[in-house]
Amino acid sequence: MQKRKALITGISGQDGSYLAELLLEKDYEVHGVVRRVALEDPAHRLSRIRHLLDDLHLHAGSLESFPSLFQVVGKVQPDECYHLAAQSFVTYSFEDEFSTLQTNINGTHFLLAALKECAPSCRFYFAGSSEMFGRAEEVPQSESTRFHPRSSYGISKVAGFELTRNYREAYGLHASSGILFNHESPRRGYEFVTRKISSGVARILAGEAGELRLGNLEARRDWGHAKEYVEAMWLMLQQDEPDDYVVATGETHSVREFAELAFRVVGLDYRDYVVIDERFYRPAEVDLLVGNPAKAETRLGWRATIRFEDLVREMVEADCRGVCDPALIRRAGLGL
Numbered sequence: 001m002q003k004r005k006a007l008i009t010g011i012s013g014q015d016g017s018y019l020a021e022l023l024l025e026k027d028y029e030v031h032g033v034v035r036r037v038a039l040e041d042p043a044h045r046l047s048r049i050r051h052l053l054d055d056l057h058l059h060a061g062s063l064e065s066f067p068s069l070f071q072v073v074g075k076v077q078p079d080e081c082y083h084l085a086a087q088s089f090v091t092y093s094f095e096d097e098f099s100t101l102q103t104n105i106n107g108t109h110f111l112l113a114a115l116k117e118c119a120p121s122c123r124f125y126f127a128g129s130s131e132m133f134g135r136a137e138e139v140p141q142s143e144s145t146r147f148h149p150r151s152s153y154g155i156s157k158v159a160g161f162e163l164t165r166n167y168r169e170a171y172g173l174h175a176s177s178g179i180l181f182n183h184e185s186p187r188r189g190y191e192f193v194t195r196k197i198s199s200g201v202a203r204i205l206a207g208e209a210g211e212l213r214l215g216n217l218e219a220r221r222d223w224g225h226a227k228e229y230v231e232a233m234w235l236m237l238q239q240d241e242p243d244d245y246v247v248a249t250g251e252t253h254s255v256r257e258f259a260e261l262a263f264r265v266v267g268l269d270y271r272d273y274v275v276i277d278e279r280f281y282r283p284a285e286v287d288l289l290v291g292n293p294a295k296a297e298t299r300l301g302w303r304a305t306i307r308f309e310d311l312v313r314e315m316v317e318a319d320c321r322g323v324c325d326p327a328l329i330r331r332a333g334l335g336l
């Protein structure tokens with residue numbers, strides 16, 4: 001039997017790397033779109049998928065170029081397409097609204113249009129985000145909660161979500177959106193607050209830093225583990241009918257709680273190291289996100305199982321392993 005073919009944009013990111021692993025385990029032929037510069041510098045730019053490179057088919061392409069996406073889709077003829085690539089750092093979207101909107105909205109539109117022309121029976125997944133809820137009107141947030149994005153990033157995700165719905169309704173594409181709440185792992189980029197904290201703790205333990213500068217400690221997020229969230233993406237595309245799903249744990253914690261726990265993993269008190277720095281505050285903050293994953297649970301049979309405390313510990317331990325002397329790690333009582 002022919003292998004099913006999957007195409008992933010953003011394959012070199014945190015989610016892309018976990019999804020590629022999952023699909024390879026399921027015996028898919030896995031294709032990825034990456035920038036040409038990444039193909040030229042795989043050691044740095046493809047580090048998260050280095051261990052998979054022999055098993056993947058990578059294609060040069062860019063979200064900014066319709067012809068490049070059109071060509072890749074036409075050549076690969078995927079059965080499933082997972083669109084994860086985006087400018088995804090909210091802070092950056094305040095610094096350059098134009099490029100965030102342009103890249104994220106056009107990229108999604110280009111890909112949908114290419115699929116409609118070249119592979120109309122391909123199933124499509126769009127990486128929506130809880131940032132679409134922004135200043136949410138209800139707690140917890142579900143698929144029926146109204147969107148009120150608070151950044152150009154959030155606005156670009158609302159536009160991508162609506163484009164996905166429109167291609168489903170207008171052209172009959174099997175197109176689904178996951179409304180994913182924050183999801184983290186040791187593969188998270190260093191700019192996001194969880195990894196900034198876990199790597200900061202490791203550097204402090206190693207004696208390489210004396211403090212950790214953060215912004216708003218009171219913001220609350222629903223933090224899950226990325227490895228589990230990519231399973232929900234796959235499940236969405238296995239359904240007979242396309243639809244939209246909230247993917248979340250249903251629990252919320254503050255940045256302060258994350259920091260407190262992360263420092264506690266190595267026996268330190270966060271109050272001795274965390275310095276509040278106004279530079280890391282956002283012009284418009286999303287104060288509280290917590291999702292209601294009931295629909296994903298009943299329809300997809302998906303549920304988050306990794307607990308917040310275990311996620312924090314895993315991230316801190318992984319970063320300590322990267323920078324600390326083994327003797328130090330033993331002294332800090334880490335289970336490594």
Ligand code: GDD
Pocket residue numbers: 088089090091128129130131180181182183191192193194196213214215216217219220221255280281282285286289
């Ligand atoms: N990055 C960062 N750095 N955030 C900080 C800091 C800091 O020094 N100090 C406090 N925070 C607060 C932010 O103000 C925000 O309220 C919260 O920590 C989380 O910030 P991020 O980790 O940058 O993630 P995010 O919630 O803005 O967005 C992430 O999750 C979305 C899903 O809800 C990203 O992964 C998005 O791409 C994703 O869609």
